[in-house]
Amino acid sequence: MASLIxxxxxxxxxxxxxxxxxxxxxxxxxxxxxxxxxDHVYLRENPRGRYDEHWxxxxxxRRWLVVTRDTATHEIAGxxxxxxxxxxxx
Amino acid sequence: MSAFAIEHRAALxxxxxxxxxxxxxxxxxxxxxxxxxxxxxxxxxxxxxxAAFGAETLAVRFVSPGQWxxxxxxxxxxxxxxxxxxxxxxxxxxxxxxxxxxxxxxxxAKAASVLAKGTAVDxxxxxxxxxxxxxxxxxxxxxxxxxxxEDRFELMVLxxxxxxxxxxxxxxxAEYS
Ligand SMILES: [Zn+2]
Numbered sequence: 257m258a259s260l261i262x263x264x265x266x267x268x269x270x271x272x273x274x275x276x277x278x279x280x281x282x283x284x285x286x287x288x289x290x291x292x293x294x295d296h297v298y299l300r301e302n303p304r305g306r307y308d309e310h311w312x313x314x315x316x317x318r319r320w321l322v323v324t325r326d327t328a329t330h331e332i333a334g335x336x337x338x339x340x341x342x343x344x345x346x
Numbered sequence: 347m348s349a350f351a352i353e354h355r356a357a358l359x360x361x362x363x364x365x366x367x368x369x370x371x372x373x374x375x376x377x378x379x380x381x382x383x384x385x386x387x388x389x390x391x392x393x394x395x396x397a398a399f400g401a402e403t404l405a406v407r408f409v410s411p412g413q414w415x416x417x418x419x420x421x422x423x424x425x426x427x428x429x430x431x432x433x434x435x436x437x438x439x440x441x442x443x444x445x446x447x448x449x450x451x452x453x454x455a456k457a458a459s460v461l462a463k464g465t466a467v468d469x470x471x472x473x474x475x476x477x478x479x480x481x482x483x484x485x486x487x488x489x490x491x492x493x494x495x496e497d498r499f500e501l502m503v504l505x506x507x508x509x510x511x512x513x514x515x516x517x518x519x520a521e522y523s
Contacts (some may be wrong), residue, residue, distance in 0.1 A: 260466075265411055266480055267473075270466045273483050315488040316481050317410035319387075337411070339387060 262335050265317040277310035280322045280338075304328050310338065357448045357508040364516055366523035369454040371515055377419040379447045379502065380430070384438040387411035391437055398433040407479040407492050412438075415479075415490065415502065417449060447490075448508035452515060453498035456522040461491070461499060463518045471496060487511050 259271040279300060284292040304327055311323045320338040325331070358373035382395055392414060395406050399416055407415045421444065422430075431440045452460060458469045464484035468474060479492040487510060490502040503511050 266482070267468070268466075269482070273466075315483045318481075319410060 259330060259332065261311060261313075261321075261323060261332060263313050263316060263319075263321065264335060264337050264340075265319060266313065269313070269316055273313060273315040275312040275314045277312060277320075280308040280310045306333060311335070354445075357505050358450070358512055361509075361512055364519060364523065366454070366519070368456040368522045369452065369460055369519045371512070371519060372451045372453075373508075373512070374449040374451055374500065375419040376444065376448065378417065378422040379443040379449070380416045380422070380427075381409070381441040381443045382414045382416060382434065382438045383441065384412040389437070391434075394437055395434065398430050404477060404492070404494060407490070409479070409481065409490065415443070415447075417500075417502070446505055447502050448505050450501045450503075450508070450512060450515070451494075451498065452501060452519075454522075455497055456519075457497050457499055460515065460518045460522065464514065465489075465491070467491070469493075484511060485514050487514070 260268045261271055261274055263269050281296060284296050288296075307325055307327050309323050309325060311321045313319055313321060321335045322338055323335045324333040326333070354376070356373065356376050361373050363373070364371040382391065384391055389412060391412075392406050392408070395401070395414055395416060396403065399405070401416055401418070405416055405418055407417065409415055422442075427440075427442060434440055461484065462469055465482045467480060467482045474480075474493055476493050476495055479490065481488060481490045483489070484501070487503060487507045489511060492500045492502075494500055501511065501515075
């Protein structure tokens, strides 16, 4: 099996056990401008290289993770539980 | 309690145990499966859960941070269930999954080899010791696996998947029978 994701709770697991939600972005403040929210909800970068994504271990521990993946090589730099991450809005 | 008695039919009642020298497959009694959930994912409540249930070590199985399954072959009465809920209330909530999840035992020298054909989890004894439990895919079916002894595992699936998993395991076992 290809891409193994190192789940901090379950160990190495194949990508088939996960659901990918997309870029893990800092959330704007609740009262941020309309433009800031539009940008956050609809506009995405398409970076080449390291990228933080939300992955859900759907067929495992069912925890949300932030997986750091290289979009060019598919190399996984690491994964951590979303709860262990404190988001800060830009 | 329901006003009507519901006739309980085991999901795998039609399945005859598969027995060969190197692998056996057997549906376990649909006794009880209780899901214990703590709001604090960082807490290890396994000791408290064992105490509340008076359960043996292997009956309390890790699911995910802050979550455990407690299983057994005997049904738990409504009164006993209420008592357990009360005891664990300060730490966790208890959800009765007895009718929702079905257990299958797979044992024998080739049990791990059969499972290894269906899952990517490392089943080596040092990586997956006795008492270790985890949820993974077997084929396309999410299955909770617990190692009961060196060559015995218990699998637990949502009731609706029990027959499919059984059939798949039977097929995976065929080369050893
Ligand atoms: Zn996991």
